[in-house]
Amino acid sequence: MLTRSPFRAFLAAALLATAGAADLALAHGDVTPQPIDVTGLAPLKEGEWLTQNPYSGDPKAIEIGASGYNQNCARCHGLQVVSGGLAPDLRYLEKGQVGDEWFIERIRHGAHKSDGSTVMPPFEGVFTQEAMWAIRSYIESMHSDE
């Protein structure tokens, strides 16, 4: 027993350190973005930002966007785009180009309070433009007027 205890103590310390690191990451709100595989979507020109969704209504884009949304946006905007109140309910985002423009601006740059603090992280440089418009396609497919 005695010979095993130092190893146990080491194990416990290692476990604690890991748990501590995870807590810290959560406390800072830095949840690692989940990669979005856009295979099957027509490629877009890098660095040329569109203001209109090129995949609107495309079933493949909606499928890719659903998974991308639920892994990266749902923790604030709610599962299936039904907001729990933390962040705006994106079902009410206007359809078509007006909504597209607002969407791409927000997802690229995020949102900040007047004091400069971040309420939504920017996703430019994190997701490809293809992935962003796939998410938009999914959100638009869940649109509600009520």
Ligand code: HEC
């Ligand atoms: C950490 C929480 C958080 C995450 C994660 C997040 N958002 Fe947001 N989002 C917000 C908040 C808060 C606002 C409201 C900002 C404001 O007051 O202008 C917002 C606003 C928006 C808006 C504008 C809505 C409107 O009605 O003006 C869009 C579009 C949007 N987010 C899309 C997304 C997408 C897409 C993702 C995932 C890639 C995402 N957000 C991830 C918190 C978040």
